[in-house]
Amino acid sequence: MGKTHRFYYGWVVVAVSFVTLFLTLGTRFSFGVFYVAILKEYDWGRAQTAGAFSLGLMVHAFFSIVTGKLIDRFGPRTLFPLGAIFLTIGLAFASLINAVWHLYVLFGVVLALGINTLAYAPHMSLIPRWFIRKRGLAGGLVIAGTGLGTLTIAPLIQFAIDNVGWRSSFLVLAGIIIGVVVPLTALFQRNSPRDVGQFPDGIEPPAREIHTVRPMAFGKNPQFTGTSAQWTLKAALFTRAFWWLGLANFTVGFTNNMLVLHQAAHVVDAGYTPSLAASIVGLVGLLRSGGGILLGLLSDRMGREIAYSFGSSAALVGILFLLLVRNTTSLWMLYAFVILFGFGFGSVGPIFAATTADLFPGNWLGRIMGTFSIGWGIGGALGAYLGGYFCDHLGNYTLPFVLAMISIILGVIGVWIAAPRHRQASSPLKGLRNPEETPSSSQ
Secondary structure (H helix, E strand, C coil): CCEEEECCCHHHHHHHHHHHHHHHHHHHHHHHHHHHHHHHHHHHHHHHHHHHHHHHHHHHHHHHHHHHHHHHHHHHHHHHHHHHHHHHHHHHCCCCCCHHHHHHHHHHHHHHHHHHCCHHHHHHHHHHHHCCCCCCHHHHHHHHHHHHHHHHHHHHHHHHHHCCHHHHHEEEEEHHHHHHHHHHHHHCCCCCCCHCCCHHHHHCCHHCCCCCCCCHHCCCCCCCCCCCCCCCCHHCCCHHHHHHHHHHHHHHHHHHHHHHHHHHHHHCCCCCCCHHHHHHHHHHHHHHHHHHHHHHHHHHHHHHHEEEECCEEEEEEHHHHHHHCCCCCCCCHHHHHHHHHHHHHHHHHHHHHHHHHHHCCCCHHHHHHHHHHHHHHHHHHHHHHHHHHHHHHHCCCHHHHHHHHHHHHHHHHHHHHHHHCCCCCCECCCCCCCCCCCHHHCC
């Protein structure tokens, strides 16, 4: 065992990432509250307006590979402040919406690009550079920012909408993002332990092992030239594990974004007040934080597949309870949904990130995570749109929520077949050598 530093800067990175996701993804996952307010003012169709959010997810999907490349090349101190400025601009202009096409330009393009540079993939490619032994726990703590942000921001947005209107609420959010996220990430974020003269987990390996540990463990540090594999995006694309994880990521996007956009509308349709619906969104976020931390930690100990399956099963039962909520006599079912879905689905993000880092270690992790986000975005676009489409045509969310439950089952199957318990993508497809045999020059 090597020497442990008294203070490990990796926990500062975790804290900064937590706050960043608290504000940015807390805002993103509260868009359903704005959605209800905008629908009330303009009486636009749900499929028509949900299309703007679907476009945003498609933009998010196909820009993710660019974000992955940028985070690998320039690091978070450059990328995150720029993304926050772009997000601020989008939120400020969202206060001027008065036509459907405004939704498509702002939510579909501008806000999507801003959030993309600050979202799940760049942060989850950053954390594995700092942690190996506590990768699941660290990822869970970071993702907890999303849930706690939703818990806090969704009710505050509803309060602001009730008192000053949704337009002014967008301006308030813009001020918070520019005033907090930009200086915080520019001053305190770091790319890898090497930047502060430390090692992953704060543990310095014995001198005789420094040259034999995995290069991934030290970020882009040329002095460590270990012989273990560093996966490139091209090598990852030629493995079965990559595509099965891609399926799982697609299902997460499908389920998550359908619920993010339509859960509040379903609760209001059942006869509850918009304020209660906003509180439900926030409580789901709170439980997601707890589920991400606890199951992320357990995945470090009992395996990624088991923890992922446990969380997904709870989420599936939670959606079933939400589906059964038809009127205001079903309040207990609504809170059963909050507990089961929030706790269960909160685990999939950190576990998926840890799984990806387990299977595809290397300096290309940002690009690999960004490529996975394409599937997440496509799934999310489809889920968000189909939720609105079927509600318009069938009058309820029964079929969309059934599809979400089926999607969860497919995701569990994908994770088990990818087999992260093997700790390596050990079945490359025909036509590409095993990455252990891939020369570093190919990167």
